[in-house]
Amino acid sequence: MEHAELDALLTPEAMTLLDGLDPVQTTNDVARVVTRLRAAGHGPELVSAVVGQSRLRHRAAAKFGEFAGRMLFTRAGLEQATRMSVSAHHAGRFARAGLRRVADLGCGIGGDSLALAALGLDVLAVDADEVTAALAAYNLRPFGDAVEVRHGIAETTALDGVDAVWLDPARRTTGHSETRRVRADDYSPSLDWAFELASRIPAGIKLGPAHDRDALPEGSEAQWISVDGSTVELVVWTGTLARDGVGRAALVIRGGSAHELTAPADTPDEPVRELGAFLHEPEGSIIRARLIGDVARSLGAGPVAEQIAYLTGDADARSPFATTFRVRETLPADPKPLARALRERGIGTLEIKKRGVDIDPAEFRKKLKLSGTEKATLFVTRIGARRTAILADRLE
Structure with a gap:
């Protein structure tokens, strides 16, 4: 725009x-x-x-x-904005910490500021792009004097009277429509600056979920977030916004419900098990936070193979942190015999999932030439040194 x-x-x-x-x-x-x-x-x-x-x-x-x-x-502003279901959780953390005035540095179109102001917090919203800042001012106008919007850059923003900051460093090139991702070294403001600020004032820093874990600041809380099956972001919390004893957290939001799993650090995995009657697919935030072991223990399950984030067991157990499937059988992973087996079973609607194997599910589906009225889920994965196809039914 x-x-x-x-x-x-x-x-x-x-x-x-x-x-x-x-x-x-x-x-x-x-x-x-x-x-x-x-x-x-x-x-x-x-x-x-x-x-x-x-x-x-x-x-x-x-x-x-x-x-x-x-x-x-703007198109880019909408694509990069935090979902309201997520920003509401972030705002709640600021409110519970007793913080009254928050600086939203890199506010974009104002989505996170909107959530903060809706909980009664005073907000200083700042964006480096003049057009985006103008749109944020429009979007935040219902909150009157509780929200101040400025056109400026994070590094030179005066933080007098501010209790905490929310930072969403720009991870894409500038623009209002087509943008591309940049390397972590090219974020704006820089992560070195953001982490240094966060060491002096309580902060939440929004990053991509695949951010290098080894580059996270010591003593912070790292929280990965999944929404309706997609892992959407990582937030680094510092100061009073970081919870005591929590180093790793996975927040899972589906529909109108939210569940969270926390731990002081990465949790140990369970031993590998032979394929059982059930297969469990952990949420992406659980995998990123490396809390798979805790989920496995709650389900009485273990991984199907080393470094493969599918869990298996014989108990019909459920968890808000994983999706459960009932295993039908294993089938050849080669497309020709697999296609023949699926036709014999009348499967015309097939959800394809893969881990640890180099296939394109869309191209793989074309080779199967599906037909029939039945539906199922197919997991193509590695068990030991062998590629394996597991036919299963999703359990609600």
């Missing part, structure tokens, strides 16, 4: 048009709405800004729910 589009959008006329539009979801919707608005005499910049925002609001509903219909976005 350029300044001209922002100027066109932040007008009473544009906001009235935007709020009056039906959802714009498809390219046909875009063509229809653009034609109607242009025919009504609205200029091309105004129409482009309004229709673009309507599409972004529709996409944003997955992250922001009902809030999306009252917010403004």
